Amino acid sequence: MKKLFFYLLMLCLGTINTYAQTLRTFYIDFGPNDVTNGNITISPDVNGNYWNNVTNTSTTAPSVYLLTSRNASSGAFINITSGFSSNGINNGGLLAPNAALLKDFAINTATQDYFHTDNTAAFIIKGLDVSKGYVFYFFATRNDPEVRKSNYTLTGKTTYTATLQTSGPNLGGTGYNGNNSTIVATGTIAPDAKGQIAITVKRELGSFGYIGALKMEEVRLPVTALKTVYVDFGPNDVTNGNITTSPDINGNYWNNVTNTNTTAAQVNLADKASVPIGAYIKITSGFSSNGIQNGGLLSPDAGLLGDFAIPTATQDYFHTTASSSLSIRGLDKTKGYVFNLFGSRNDPEKRVTTYSLTGATFYNGNLQTSGTDLGGAGYNGNTKTVLTTDIIMPDDNGHINLTVTRAEGSFGYLGLMKMNQVDPVVFEPGCPAKDITRVAIMGSSVPSGTGATNNQGYAQLYAQLLTARANSGVGQPWNVSNISVPGNNTINVINRWDKDLIPLCSKYVIYALSLGNEGITTGGQATFDQFRDNLKLLINKARQQGIEPIITNCYSREDYTATEYNYIKRMNLLIHSWNVASVNLLGALDNGAGRWATGYKSDDLHPNDAGHLEFEYAIVPSLFDALKAGKSQPYMIDGTSLGLSPASGYKLQIKPEEILHSFTLSYNIQTSSTGQVVEMSTVAGQNKLVINASGKMDYSSASSAGIPGLTVLNDNQWHKVTLTHYYAMGKTLLYVDKVLQGSIAEKIVTTSFDLNGSNAPAANYSTLLFHRSGMAAEEINAMVDGNLLKSSLEIYSPLDGANVFSADPIVNLAQSTNKVRKVNLISGTYYLQNRFSNLYMDVDDNQITQDGCNIQQWAFMGTTNQQFTFTHLGNDVYKIICVKSGKSVDVSEVSTADGANVQQWGYVGGANQQFFMVPVDNDYYKIVAKHSGKLVEVSNFSTSNGGNVQQWTDANQISGQWKLVRPGATMLATTDSSMRKDNIKDISVYPNPAVTTLYIGGITHPIGIKIYSSSGQLLVSSFGTSVAVDRLKAGVYFVHLKSKGTDKVLKFIKQ
Known part of the structure; x- marks a missing residue:
């Protein structure tokens, strides 16, 4: 089965041993909820922990999605795979647990009931982090004198077995025949490649086997560092800081970042052995710096900080009053990176810094840097705690971005960093073969279409747009599956993610959720944090499965006040910055106060048809074409610019899709x-x-x-x-x-x-x-x-x-297939030279003052009846005015027919007097009448003076291409102005229609012969008095005859 490298959350080995640290804890209560024999455990419990309740014993029971002990969604869930029975209060459950004996398990609703089996039963925990390990704590009891023992077998990447006695004479002491004190703990179990651990409960001795309560702790698994990089952040002014010289006392080489500004030169990184790794650090949002005289850690203890205990590294720091950031670029995209981060400031104020790392996935972690007696012995700075991150995979550009944010107190800090390169862990997706044309939309009522007629909301409208683009050959074919459910918030989507999204095998998913459904009107900052963290979880889950996520930003609601408006604007700024394609819906329907623009709501919570249409317009039409083509998320490019002026000869044009x-x-x-x-x-x-x-x-x-x-x-x-x-x-x-x-x-x-x-x-x-x-x-x-x-x-x-x-100065880095175009500056006065004949557009000088005066071609005369002034009207549409007459080029009688005459007329702004200028190459343009969409061309491929100018369907004929030549510029070769039609009036071709050979009559010497298709494509080139046409298909052709003193185009038919 095909496997993916999971953009993983795992830890690297380092000098500081942090692997015993519990990252997340889960409590699970097994038992009925019928009051008679059991009850669910209400959260939080007396210890502040949140519980999950598994009450249905059947294999058909819905999945139970697991919250952490801190009430955070995890994406993990339990399925019963082999049925249990349940019992409890009236059948031997532990009704009054003793906290001194059972500690955090001593919650009466958790111990009073249980699941049981008379043989074997089982469940599986899915959605676990494949980079982590899990330690399990089992409790079960049944007040019965029969000796009963339960066996628990856990199978993930490895297998572990443990046994717990649940019943027996005086097992609990003082005549109690149930277990009231023993919890069995397992070793660390790693999930399998799918993120699963299967648990089997078996009756080992006695009549039944039991499970009553379960605690699961997530811990880090050690891995091997491939490369290690040390970075010291701080000034180098001696007064407040110094660079760390290399090698240090441990033999490690350091990199020093001393300049806090975004204009600072990049700092190229070398590993601990002083070998360059090809990566570098760039400051992307400025810091400040300080150190020795302002609370830096001057005498670090190696017993506490290990390899970080280098005085010049801990004595100084970068800091921020709000949020600052840097980018680590040039990383190996096939490897993962784990960061150890340290900051300290000796100050009694409690100060906490949040470190947010973003690559292909997200990581957030907090570190307290300051506070009363934080370091012990009266020292108010951090002396021992290092934040160790999960593994972060670089994004498609090879970048990992670090944002340092003041979370609590006056400042946030970054003193030093260790970056370990590690191998990623292999993850086996639930759907290995993705449908690369399928887009799933997973959200709530607005993307489901609520408020729109027949539920044809913005998601459906966008799907229709994609189909229309594919049918017209503009975009790729896409299939859209809308699995949005009204009322959903991030928790609902997490809880149905595996059931609803994975079976679609879609390559892409649009998460379309809102802070409104999350509960922002009553929940405030806690709701904001939940929404943010759950979106990051959903992004990580998608990329783990090989699905590329897209996020819609938060949008208006009629019940929002200034408080909610500020929350959604803050959230949208975050989403703007994430390494994920996103859509700004607020900017489509905002009224300036976070509510619906007037006339665009169906009800207080939903847009109407017009509102849904505005949402659809906010989505980049070619977004998925760009994603399919492998176009990565853009990032800011500094230190470059482009000089432009009229002398550049071109403008930059954006035509929206x-x-x-x-x-x-x-x-x-x-x-x-x-x-x-x-x-x-x-x-x-x-x-x-x-x-x-x-x-x-x-x-x-x-x-x-x-x-x-x-x-x-x-x-x-x-x-x-x-x-x-x-x-x-x-x-x-x-x-x-x-x-x-x-x-x-x-x-x-x-x-x-x-x-x-x-x-x-x-x-x-x-x-x-x-x-x-x-x-x-x-x-x-x-x-x-x-x-x-x-x-x-x-x-x-x-x-x-x-x-x-x-190398392309106007390259478009956004995730669209649209381009910035260079368009020649046309406005001004020109001669117009026909590409086929080399003659010039000419207003008949004999009738120059009259409306209806004919426009023809003629050899270059250099007179103003051959000069035309172009004025841009917008959208590459121009009016074209003859300099001598002041009248406009005009398609006669606003005709849309092929062959309609082109003349001059006083300009009245009609569409038959307005022309698109479509660039071809080398200063040649097609002049296309706005009203008809047809080319202005020379009739019948004429090369003669007086050849008529008309309109004709565009078949890329070169007789419909004109070069714009500024007065005073060197003229291209032209036909001798003395040549007249009567010099060559007796030349003809026969037979017409022709079958095998076309003969040239009226000539005495061989002549150059070229045959063109009706669209202007050269098909035959010869020299003589005849030419073979037997290989031509039946149809109409033009033959161009040319020699000294002869230049003529004739039409013939091939049978």
Whole structure:
């Protein structure tokens, strides 16, 4: 069976022995819940522990999903595999357990009842962490004078057997014939490759075997470190800190990170033997530093800290008042990494630091660094505790990111780190053969379609969009399975995960859940933490099984207050940063206060049809195509930019995939000039971002009064400009850096964004971002602070002019197949040279002032009747005006027919006077009439002066391709202007239709002969007075005859 490397949570061997530490504890009460013979154990118990209750003895019983003793979901669950019976209170259960004898098992509802078997019964625990070990504690009792012993056999990766006497004369003392004091403990059992441990309960002696209560402790399993890296964080100013020199007293070599800023050079890492490992550390969100004179641990004890007891490593530290981060990059993606983290600050205030590591999976851990007498003997700093993480697999980019957060007290700390490279553990997925075209959607009522007509909600609409894209050849074929259940929260989804998701064998799963269903309106921070941790668990579970997860962010509800709104914005900022594709639903329907935009709710908890449609628009249409192609999550690329100006000769264009409503466009700019920076094509017209004469950024709109700028940004410093539009709310907001310039009420449908242009300033640009959702001020601020927000991200181009990341300076790193396009700047005046004939578009000079004057081709004359001015109308649509007449190129009578004449007419804004400019290559374009979608071409492949210009269906004919040549540029070879039609009027071809041979009449010498298909493809090239056509298929062809003084195209039919 195919196996996967599990993105694992396991620990590496180190100098500090932490493997006896219990990571999680589970309590399980077996017995009936009928009051007469038993009751479930209510949580928390008197010791503060939470219990799980298994009451159904049948093999058909539903799974019992296990909570930890701290009431956290685990993803593990119990199934009965061979049936028990149950009994209890009236049949020998222990009714009054003694805490002195049974300690945490002394809970009367846990000891008063039991499961039993007269032979053998069994259950299995699934969903366990394959990298961990488990220690089991069994208790059972039955007040009966018969000696009865129960055997417990546990089978995982290994097998363990234990026996417990439950009954017998005076077994419990003072005449009590049941067990009231003995708990049998097993050794450490590792789960099998599927994360399972099977437990068999057998009657070993006497009439019955029993199980009453079970405690399961999760512990770490030791593994072998392949490489070890030591890192010292802190200043190197002697006063407050020093680098750690190598080798240290233990012979280990250290790496030193001393610069706290995001602009710091990367620190290349070597292992403890001073061998470079090819990885490096980059600061991604700045720290501060301190040390010797501010509470650093000056005299570490090797007996407490082992290999960390190096004074220069413990005496100084990095710290943060909120949250700071670094990224470890260039890691081996086939290996796992375990981190040992230490921080200390001698201060009586209780200070706790959270360390969050994100690679392919997540890990969070807390470490107390400060507090009264924390280190003993009156020392208020940490002297002995090192946080050891689970194993983290790097993400697809080879990165693991570490975020250091102040969890309690004034500061969070990072003093030193050890990173151990280890082998991953093999995990066997429940469904080895994935359906690579299947997407499961697992959520609650909104993704199930509640609020929409016939339950056709946003998930169903997105599925329909994927089908339409596949049918049109734009996207891959996808199958969507919606297994959402109204009312579900993260706990419900965890508890049905194995039953509902695994059997689908889907390659992808969208988790579509909300803080509302989680209970945020009453639960506050505890609910926030539960939602966050359970989402991380669901992500880890999916990747363990080889399923790629996608997350939808939290969204509006009508009962949210400012408190809940802040929670969902905080959660969304977290999800933005996670190494997982995500969708910003809040930015689609927010009213600015966390409630539904007016007109978009079905009821207080659900959107209506219009609201579901807005949610669908927020999902990147090509997301799954990009995931299937192996496109990894993007990360911020620094230290590069791209210079643009009108002299560049091109603009950068983003055309959103499919229909776009809400959006956020953001870019960094450095300039000292003024001019138009961005042009947006909308259904209503052109919207623009322009640096005005005062150096401020103005937003002008075809739909509203626009927004005048407040902040001067042409000071040659870097600034971030962000335009965000909430379609449902009907509002556009403009930010420069973190300063709101203003907002305007409008609803716009944008079809393209152009950066740079004919009137643009000379500027440097970086970090071009386009999201399919609006953004709150907190999100804008996070981007200004250098964070890459990834929810609903369709375009992220670093604008890598320095080729730091890619040889392509406009590469799109977002998980979409869309691209940033280079589009030539067309606006201005040109000659138009036909690719086939090399002649130029020409307005008949004899009728130059008249509407209806014919447009033809002619040899280059250099006159203004051959010059045309292009004005961009948006969406690559232009009006084309003859310079001499001032009139527009025009398709006669708004005809859509092939052969309709192209003429000039006074411009009235008709679609027959507007043309798409479609680039081909080498400055050649197709000129496509907007109203008909047909090419402007030269009739019948004419190479003669006077050849008529018409419209015709686009078959890629080169007679419909035109080169734009600026006045003053070197002209390409042209036909001799003295050549006239009457010089070659007697040339003909026969027979017509032809069968085997086509003859050329009216010539006295051999001539060049080329035969083209009706679409302009060259098929035959010859020289002579005839040409064989027997191999041509029946149809219409054009023959091009050319020699000195002769240049003619004729049509013939091949039978």
